[in-house]
Amino acid sequence: MNPTTRRQMFERLQALTPEPTTELDYGTPFELLVAVILSAQATDKGVNKATAKLFPQANTPQAILDLGLDGLKQAIRTIGLYNAKAENIIKTCRILVERHAGEVPRERAALEALPGVGRKTANVVLNTAFGEPTIAVDTHIFRVSNRTGLAPGKNVNEVEQRLLKVVPREFRRDAHHWLILHGRYVCTARAPKCPDxxxxxxxxxxxxxxPHRARRAGSTV
Structure with missing residues (x-):
């Protein structure tokens, strides 16, 4: 895909969704951090259901520490792998209180040092909470990048680095959300809606x- 085509692609995605954002419900950077930790191998809908129960009880690092591990597990038990996620969240809250005055750090290294936070989670927080032009590559973005030819790569890190090089600067901040939405609702893993x-x-x-062959080819990515 050449630079002109890439620009046309993002111009169209922007026209469809001028102000894209995450589908996770959150009100503060800390709530977003918790929601993203919970979202691993879970749907946004499922996470929102759990956080709707959790956040009214505890939505700060200290409040979750006060809630305790058992209380946290009870609040998020509808989420897959909730035992491990609860333990990571408790450890993360302790670090935030002890090292960051209860605030979510804006530095990648500090974010990635938190239990349960990898590069993708750090990218989501930096982008969505703090407006940094990062691109978190999940399965949707990986699929769209390879299928369309936007930024093909063999793994998520390779795709991320290519996206950071080829996405026009003015679209970089919102590229993450546009590509996720496109992969989630149009360029789906099976039976992508190519004609539309x-x-x-x-x-x-x-x-x-x-179109028929494109659907068959796309379903393997």
Whole structure:
């Protein structure tokens, strides 16, 4: 995909969703951090259901420490892997209280040092809570980047580095959300909605095949 095509792609995605944001419910950087930790191998809908129960009880690091591990587990038990996630959240809250005055740090290294926080989670927090032009590559973004030819790569780190190089600067802050939404609702893992896609004429996979063949080829990515 050449630079002109990439720009056209993001111009169209921007026109569809001028102000994209996460579908996780949150009100503060800390709430977002907790929600993203919980979102691993879970749906945003499921996370929102759990945090709707948790945050009215405790939505600061100290409040969650006061709630305790058992209380936290009870609040998030509808989430997959909730035992391990609860332990990580408790450890993270303790570090935030002891080392960061109860605030979520804005530095990548400090974020990635928190239990349960990897590069993808740090990127989401930096981008969504603090407005940094980071791009967190999940399965949706990995799929869209490879299918369309936007930023093909063999793993998420490779795709992330390519996206940071090829996405026009003015679109970089919101690129994460546009690509996730596109992968979640249009360029789905199975039976992608290629004929109705706003960028199908820019997509490498669609242009190489008929709509029917594009669906079959796309389902393997």
């Amino acid at each position: 896609c706003a960028i199908n004429d820019l997509c490498d996979t669609y242009r190489r095949a008929s």
